Amino acid sequence: MATSSPASAMRSLDRAFDVLGVLEDTRQPLRLSDVARRADLHVATTQRILNVLIERGYAAKEETGYVAGPAAVATAHAFLVNNRLSQVALPVLQELAATTDLTASLYVRVALSRVLIARVQGRNPLRYQLPIGEKLPLHLGAGKALAAWLPDTELRTLIDRSTPFTRISGEHVTADDLAADLRHVKETGYALSLSERVLNVTAVSATIRHGEDVLGAVSISGPGDEPTEDDHARLISEVRRAADAIAARCP
Template sequence: MAPTSASPMRSVDRALDVLGVLEDARHPLRLSDVARRAELHVATAQRILNVLVDRGYAAKEDSGYVAGPATVATAHAFLVNNRLSPVALPVLQELAATTGLTPTLFVRVGSARVPIARVEGRNPLRYQLPIGDKLPLHLGAGKALLAWLPEDERAACVAAAAPFTRASGEQITAEDLTAELRSVREDGFALAQGERVPDVTSVSAPILKGDTLLGALSIVGSSSDLPESDHPRIITEVRHAAEAIAARCP
């Protein structure tokens, strides 16, 4: 169990831990599940949930607790006020028109990546990638973020993720992932084939403003829409688009 403390900052930390548990859940959670995932005593989790429900950041349903409607308002405030989306959208639109594929803009949130803008290409993917959904850093476009994290943060993410198996069935060790991230950083882009979803290929590049990692730009399509013969052109397009977004960002 996490240590208890009367510190106001510790109380904020614990409340955010509980909110994070609700954000990551794919179904309503019982009180005991929330407490276990947040590493809190049940009584502490209950007090925090009561406050979150009162403020609209959590909701109680018959089957358990879920994130509340106030989280939507917070997400909307970010989408309206962040500096990246407005300058990126025209670039995404041009990239979708040029390639026919679907470009997506990601930002890092802790040990995950979150899509904050997307433009559908001529051939939309069969699966949905909702704006605001949390996705892993060690798969697909996440590597265009993970490779540029500070070394200690990168190593911690690798240790937490590996070993794992990709959708293609490929088994990856921590050593494999570390070597791959080194290559991604040297090459300036990440190419992923069937890593998170079978028969889907993505090309991703970091959005860098000097030494600051702002986000990542990824273009994705079915492997038939993005054959190997077309990889060099798409890689060039994505890298140039990422550089254009960085140049336009204040």
């Protein structure tokens, strides 16, 4: 009886993750043809993968199309319960939010995106709610504190894929602009963002490093008129201190 080769099995696994990634990124149900196009797969292959994902609970079929399934929530819960970084970071985030009155967040990198894994609201909460597990760009806001430390090949891929772009403030960013911005973040250990992803929101972020490893990024954010320019130096110091405190508590 014929059996699939290890290489063939790995290709199938890669394709399944490609389909799952499409479902994770969408904000609405997708038709089969749309899932196939976004995953760059044949429709028949996509259908077979979706059938398995539905059976395992990682996808669901609604009247208007396919969406991510409830098993993804269980996987996320298992991560949050067992992840050492989020456990040790929580009291630091609470102190940071209390000290600055701003919302404190913890992000980790997933491929060329960042994912929110913990958040503590400050005295002046943001006007929008960002749910745990939200996937956000790596080239904007707190993502830059993670992007700056990417290996050269991945960094070039990120810059090529994301530029040119326009920040929500209207500022146009070229590949050279982003590369220079990320070099500055790496040199200083922090990123200051003014209306980059959300209008009138200021964010200060710092990289959490343990030895040579980048564990994540800690960030504080608030309405653009809350932290004034005179506050930036103090906030940068607070965030960098929080990042160092989290790193020191990680084994």
